[in-house]
Amino acid sequence: MRPPSLPLLLLALLAGACAGGGAQAEVRPFVPIPEPVARRAPPPSAPPSAAVPSAAAASVPIPRPRPYAAALVAGQSVEGREIPVHVRGLGPDICLLLATVHGNEPAGTPILERLLAHLDDHPELLRGRRVIVMPVANPDGLAARTRANANGIDLNRNFEAPNRRDGGRYGEEALSEPEAAAVRAVVRQFRPSRVLSIHQPLRCVDWDGPARMLARDLAAVTDLPLKKLGTRPGSMGAWAEAGGLP
Numbered sequence: 001m002r003p004p005s006l007p008l009l010l011l012a013l014l015a016g017a018c019a020g021g022g023a024q025a026e027v028r029p030f031v032p033i034p035e036p037v038a039r040r041a042p043p044p045s046a047p048p049s050a051a052v053p054s055a056a057a058a059s060v061p062i063p064r065p066r067p068y069a070a071a072l073v074a075g076q077s078v079e080g081r082e083i084p085v086h087v088r089g090l091g092p093d094i095c096l097l098l099a100t101v102h103g104n105e106p107a108g109t110p111i112l113e114r115l116l117a118h119l120d121d122h123p124e125l126l127r128g129r130r131v132i133v134m135p136v137a138n139p140d141g142l143a144a145r146t147r148a149n150a151n152g153i154d155l156n157r158n159f160e161a162p163n164r165r166d167g168g169r170y171g172e173e174a175l176s177e178p179e180a181a182a183v184r185a186v187v188r189q190f191r192p193s194r195v196l197s198i199h200q201p202l203r204c205v206d207w208d209g210p211a212r213m214l215a216r217d218l219a220a221v222t223d224l225p226l227k228k229l230g231t232r233p234g235s236m237g238a239w240a241e242a243g244g245l246p
Contacts, residue, residue: 066120067089067123067126068090069087072085075178077139077150077178077179078140078149078151078177079150081140083139083182085134086134088119088131089131090130091126093128093130095130095131096186096190097112097115097132097133097134097198098133098135098196099111099198100136100137100138100139100142100198101138101156101236102141102156102199103140103144105199105200106145107198107200109135111198112134112135113135115133116133132190132192134183137183138179149179152169153169153170153176155180155183156236157169157170158170158171158175159184159236161238163231164233187245194246195245197236202229203225205224205226207246209240209243210244210246
């Protein structure tokens with residue numbers, strides 16, 4: 001599967017959808033990213049008799065305003081790795097983007113890192129919006145290049161969905177794995193109106209919940225076909241669909 005482009009992800013941020021669920025679990029408090037330090041203003045204009053400085057010396061770059069930015073930790077993996085969360089913007093329109101739920105599907109991680117940098121460079125995209133980014137939802141699986149987490153559990157089968165199964169790769173019970181619990185905590189705390197989860201390698205734009213129009217718009221800006229795969233037992237999509245979250 002060719003990784004989605006930044007325009008695809010930005011379309012996901014800007015497209016509208018319906019609201020998500022209520023708050024319950026909490027994410028570790030904000031650790032703000034320092035804002036750039038503004039440079040000192042140039043001195044007042046010199047009298048006419050003074051030497052005229054060169055244009056290069058007289059011009060003082062004005063730093064571009066940065067959007068609100070914060071780094072959080074949603075929890076720790078089985079092996080103790082932190083699960084990072086990045087916030088951009090403070091608007092009421094909230095979306096969540098996450099990648100590498102399966103450790104052997106890592107293409108989304110650098111895409112989301114690029115997206116964060118792009119949002120920092122283009123704060124106008126965040127007017128009225130808040131973007132929540134989880135670039136690595138399964139850090140142990142990423143380190144080991146395995147689909148499952150360090151306990152051998154498929155995180156995308158570990159959610160409390162109506163169609164879930166217990167045992168085996170699904171986990172003994174829903175949310176038995178700290179990584180799945182961390183994703184759920186982020187959704188419950190920030191209450192996004194839509195979620196974009198980047199997977200590989202089925203080469204399509206799939207959707208769960210009331211998101212067909214959003215998925216159609218995403219497919220329209222890529223070479224990926226629109227395809228409804230159906231929810232898997234205990235998947236994040238099945239859990240989201242049950243709660244009406246696109």
